[in-house]
Amino acid sequence: MKTFGYTIQNDRQIDFDAADKKLYRYVAEKEPDINLCIFCGTCTATCSAAEFKNMSFRKISLFLRRGLTENLKREIESCMFCGKCTLVCPRGINTRNIIFNIRKGIEEYEF
Amino acid sequence: MSFDWFVLPFSIGALILIVVLISRYILWVIKLSRADRRKSWRSVFSFKLFQAVWEVFNESLLHRKIFRVNALLGWMHMTFALGWFLLIVIGSVESKFHKEKVFNMPYDPIFLRYFEHDVHGFWFAEGFTTIMDTILLLLLVATIMAVSKRFFKWIYGMKRTTKLHPGDQIALASLWLIFPMRFIAESFTAGIYGNGGYLTQTAGDIFATFLPLKSLELGAWWTYSSALCLFFLFLPFSRYMHIPTEVFLIYLRKAGVKTPDNKLTGFSEFETYSCSRCGLCIDQCQLSETTGYDDQAVYFLQKLRRNILQEESSHNCLLCGKCTNICPVGIDITKIRLLKRTEFAPEMLFNYRHYENVIHHDERKVDVAYFGGCMTHLTPKIKIAMTGIFRKLNIRYNFVDENGSICCGRPLKLAGNHMQARDLMQENKRIIIATGAKILVTSCPICYNIFKNEYKFDKIQVLHHSEYLNLLHKEGALKLTPNEEKMVYHDPCELGRMMNIYEPPREILEKSGKLIPVQKEKNFADCCGGSLANLPLSEDNRRKVSKEALTKLLAPSPDILVTACPLCKKTFSNVSDTPVKDIAEVVYERMIE
Numbered sequence: 001m002k003t004f005g006y007t008i009q010n011d012r013q014i015d016f017d018a019a020d021k022k023l024y025r026y027v028a029e030k031e032p033d034i035n036l037c038i039f040c041g042t043c044t045a046t047c048s049a050a051e052f053k054n055m056s057f058r059k060i061s062l063f064l065r066r067g068l069t070e071n072l073k074r075e076i077e078s079c080m081f082c083g084k085c086t087l088v089c090p091r092g093i094n095t096r097n098i099i100f101n102i103r104k105g106i107e108e109y110e111f
Numbered sequence: 112m113s114f115d116w117f118v119l120p121f122s123i124g125a126l127i128l129i130v131v132l133i134s135r136y137i138l139w140v141i142k143l144s145r146a147d148r149r150k151s152w153r154s155v156f157s158f159k160l161f162q163a164v165w166e167v168f169n170e171s172l173l174h175r176k177i178f179r180v181n182a183l184l185g186w187m188h189m190t191f192a193l194g195w196f197l198l199i200v201i202g203s204v205e206s207k208f209h210k211e212k213v214f215n216m217p218y219d220p221i222f223l224r225y226f227e228h229d230v231h232g233f234w235f236a237e238g239f240t241t242i243m244d245t246i247l248l249l250l251l252v253a254t255i256m257a258v259s260k261r262f263f264k265w266i267y268g269m270k271r272t273t274k275l276h277p278g279d280q281i282a283l284a285s286l287w288l289i290f291p292m293r294f295i296a297e298s299f300t301a302g303i304y305g306n307g308g309y310l311t312q313t314a315g316d317i318f319a320t321f322l323p324l325k326s327l328e329l330g331a332w333w334t335y336s337s338a339l340c341l342f343f344l345f346l347p348f349s350r351y352m353h354i355p356t357e358v359f360l361i362y363l364r365k366a367g368v369k370t371p372d373n374k375l376t377g378f379s380e381f382e383t384y385s386c387s388r389c390g391l392c393i394d395q396c397q398l399s400e401t402t403g404y405d406d407q408a409v410y411f412l413q414k415l416r417r418n419i420l421q422e423e424s425s426h427n428c429l430l431c432g433k434c435t436n437i438c439p440v441g442i443d444i445t446k447i448r449l450l451k452r453t454e455f456a457p458e459m460l461f462n463y464r465h466y467e468n469v470i471h472h473d474e475r476k477v478d479v480a481y482f483g484g485c486m487t488h489l490t491p492k493i494k495i496a497m498t499g500i501f502r503k504l505n506i507r508y509n510f511v512d513e514n515g516s517i518c519c520g521r522p523l524k525l526a527g528n529h530m531q532a533r534d535l536m537q538e539n540k541r542i543i544i545a546t547g548a549k550i551l552v553t554s555c556p557i558c559y560n561i562f563k564n565e566y567k568f569d570k571i572q573v574l575h576h577s578e579y580l581n582l583l584h585k586e587g588a589l590k591l592t593p594n595e596e597k598m599v600y601h602d603p604c605e606l607g608r609m610m611n612i613y614e615p616p617r618e619i620l621e622k623s624g625k626l627i628p629v630q631k632e633k634n635f636a637d638c639c640g641g642s643l644a645n646l647p648l649s650e651d652n653r654r655k656v657s658k659e660a661l662t663k664l665l666a667p668s669p670d671i672l673v674t675a676c677p678l679c680k681k682t683f684s685n686v687s688d689t690p691v692k693d694i695a696e697v698v699y700e701r702m703i704e
């Protein structure tokens with residue numbers, strides 16, 4: 001089942017204390033392109049992993065920005081680095097490198 | 112015994128060099144796998160040793176491969192290598208004649224003229240001086256060429272030459288000094304004692320007219336010896352390390368030692384240190400044209416040698432294989448770079464369990480399993496063409512990943528995640544075997560590469576669709592009506608340089624229309640720029656690479672650009688006004704039902 005990632009906006013209070021932006025800064029330094037994301041969901045629509053599992057780069061992008069590392073960890077596991085998302089992104093974002101660096105960042109900071 | 116204090120710098124330098132070299136080589140041999148070590152001992156007593164010696168002669172001395180690529184550069188390398196080699200060999204023979212002893216001091220041939228003033232006393236003496244002077248002359252010319260290459264690289268048809276670090280600079284300066292100093296020292300002695308050949312004697316006589324040779328002579332020999340010493344001391348820390356190392360590399364290669372698919376061994380140390388820094392790889396690299404790139408093969412290897420390799424350098428490369436293709440030493444740079452990436456790859460947050468048993472097949476018996484690959488799903492015309500061809504020819508096939516692909520695993524490997532790729536490979540292998548097909552056809556050269564090289568199917572023949580279509584055509588099953596459209600063909604890196612498939616796509620295209628050659632093709636073809644291997648490359652630079660490659664391909668103004676890779680197709684389509692098609696589409700359009 002393919003969810004395009006538009007249903008993630010559950011009611012929530014924005015809790016600035018809980019948001020840990022360390023990972024975001026780490027990734028943004030390596031791949032500043034992350035800031036160009038407009039959350040259009042094209043990446044998710046094409047994702048190879050999303051054919052088999054709930055997985056959305058759009059969510060990853062959002063979780064990263066909001067500092068929701070726990071959700072991010074769950075979401076990112078299935079990515080196979082196939083690179084389809086990079087090819088379709090209308091903003092030319094190097095999504096593959098972002099996922100690579102999120103994985104590295106989480107390892108580095110031992111979240 | 113002849114002795115003077117000035118022989119000491121040379122002797123000490125040479126001794127230190129030998130100790131350093133031996134200890135390094137022993138360390139690298141220890142790092143080889145046990146099987147490789149066994150192979151290399153065994154081959155000492157076999158014909159392979161002779162083969163290795165022959166190749167050392169051809170490559171390390173004659174430098175035939177550099178000759179083929181660049182004659183002027185080849186000549187320079189050859190005179191340096193062969194000239195110096197002959198200078199040593201003939202020099203030692205000469206010194207043995209002089210001393211009438213088989214074993215004399217190792218420095219005797221080097222400083223012979225200083226110690227032996229009599230050239231007429233023994234058999235063939237003038238012959239020796241003439242030969243030695245000729246070699247010295249050639250070496251002086253080579254030195255002039257080397258110096259001029261540094262300053263006027265365009266003479267040698269090179270856009271860029273290698274950059275140097277301090278160790279290299281000192282070694283290079285001393286190398287430039289060695290032969291001129293030998294010439295000056297020998298001429299000075301000849302000017303005093305008349306023991307020179309046509310070159311050194313003439314020069315010596317001229318020097319004698321205006322220089323106080325007697326007081327300068329010893330100084331010249333000291334300088335010569337010191338230049339040699341300096342060169343020997345800096346050799347292990349400079350590019351000249353390639354001179355002794357390449358000999359061992361050639362031998363190991365003949366003995367059948369290779370870098371395994373999954374990890375680097377001592378063999379790649381031998382390769383890394385065998386780079387002569389000829390610089391041929393620099394102009395090959397398409398990333399050289401994009402801004403400020405300095406991680407071409409030669410610099411990558413240099414960083415490895417100096418142990419300062421960073422993640423960025425190991426990843427910022429298309430792994431297109433153009434440098435490996437041109438390298439006269441035959442270093443598999445692409446493989447070294449690929450395996451180096453494992454050191455920087457993340458290890459956590461991979462979980463592929465949920466891909467287990469998600470793809471099922473009906474029980475129908477089929478002959479062909481068709482695997483589109485992730486990228487083919489982005490270029491649906493390719494899969495429409497392929498399934499269309501299967502149907503029209505009544506081939507019993509199974510579209511393995513019709514409803515979504517589990518990635519073949521190569522993109523993970525390209526990012527350095529070799530271990531993680533294994534899970535995906537296992538699952539895909541299981542699914543493919545379960546179809547019961549005898550032939551696996553794939554449209555994606557990236558999948559093709561890993562299916563063929565690493566999946567290790569026992570009973571399934573792996574074919575790229577260009578090979579398969581060509582086969583169908585040869586067997587007569589597939590018939591084509593050619594039309595008049597002018598086509599150029601782009602060789603995908605993964606299909607061409609990686610897998611050596613150059614002819615099948617050309618054969619079938621020639622049968623379907625007018626195929627015109629392009630300037631850079633087959634193993635010299637450019638990369639489309641879309642390579643998954645380069646993680647950090649920005650979109651802008653990617654487009655630059657693609658556009659440059661495209662301009663060259665479209666130079667003969669074709670009606671369509673044909674390729675055999677969904678990723679190349681997608682990448683070129685983004686920048687091209689001329690239609691870009693996959694070979695399957697071309698064949699599908701023109702097949703007779």
Ligand code: SF4
Pocket residue numbers: 036037038039040041042043044057058061088089090091092093095
């Ligand atoms: S396609 Fe690009 S811009 Fe759109 S959500 Fe994905 S990463 Fe963001």
Ligand code: SF4
Pocket residue numbers: 043046047048049050057078079080081082083084085086095096
């Ligand atoms: S690289 Fe990962 S996120 Fe992108 S399409 Fe492939 S599996 Fe999905």
Ligand code: SF4
Pocket residue numbers: 385386387388389390391392393408409412434437438439440441442444
């Ligand atoms: S890697 Fe090969 S081509 Fe490049 S400088 Fe070294 S020897 Fe020459």
Ligand code: SF4
Pocket residue numbers: 395396397398406407408427428429430431432433434435445
């Ligand atoms: S593999 Fe290609 S991109 Fe990488 S260094 Fe060699 S020529 Fe350049």
